Amino acid sequence: MKNLEVTEFWRYICEDLGYRFFSGTACGGLKSLYDNMDPMIMHYVPAVNERVALGISTGVAISGDKCGVLMHVKNVKDVLNLLKFNRSYKLPILFIVYEDEDSRLNSINNMLIDSFYLNFDTLRKDLTKLEKNTILKGKPGMIVIDKGVL
């Protein structure tokens, strides 16, 4: 099966869903996403660490914009305690995370759902399924990108 085009993914996230501001940290698995960011439809701020990335995105989200953060799945645990703020202030942030064989989300699955109500979904080939499952529920949501999907 043909892989998803990265430009198609960004168009969907930025133009169809309205997420325009992103922050994040370096992740080799998300290289194709970084390489294909279109400054005409989005703004990306590279952050020094994941906590700062989430803080910056949350700050921008207070102004009413939809925001996202990009990171490797193994670093999600570093920001979990900060998500309490996003939940209580109703500031949903879209997480775009990469997972590989070495670091699967499954190990922290239950903690995410039980403690932080973080919806997540794995990106397959059909983008529209994400809309139903993950993003538009007014809570922090997460798109997990498997190795080789994009």
Place this chain on the structure above:
Amino acid sequence: MKRFTAVRGFLDALKEEDIAIFSSNETNKEAFQYDRDGNFYVFEEGLAPSLALGMAMATKKRVFMFCDDSELLREFGVTAQMSVSKCNNIIFVVFNRGYHEESGSPTIFKELYSPKGVLFNLGIVTHDLTHYFKTKKMLRELKNVVRGLKGPLCIMLNVDKGLKKGLNDVDILEEDLKNRMTGFMIS
């Protein structure tokens, strides 16, 4: 000088359209006694500095972030981020107490050879405005100084270890606070 006095004096010196972000439980209480639409209170430790920077990126209004030295040390990476952001509307106001607020244990901030030098090497200019709180006349002058400030900048204020007791809790719902700030940012 107690931190409460510094918070009150600095809030009085801000312009009406300035945004003020406060971090930690006790600082929030102190600022809430002089609540205004541009005030925003963050209770999650370690979030306020980067949150303030994100807000500065999203508005043209000046954003003042008030925190203790202990929080600045914990989130030191934010100062580098602030420097490269080139946001000229973000200003950190750091209360140099030398002690952690919750535990009362000492921080290493006062032991640093030159906190100003460390920040300068990251690209942040630091001003110590403590002397403006010594007399009423100086306090009036502080207004003129604060109104002319441009970021990215760090303001250092040396305050006592003691905290004001018996202050009321921040009595505003989180969602109401967010909506108030959203309205203030876009107004």
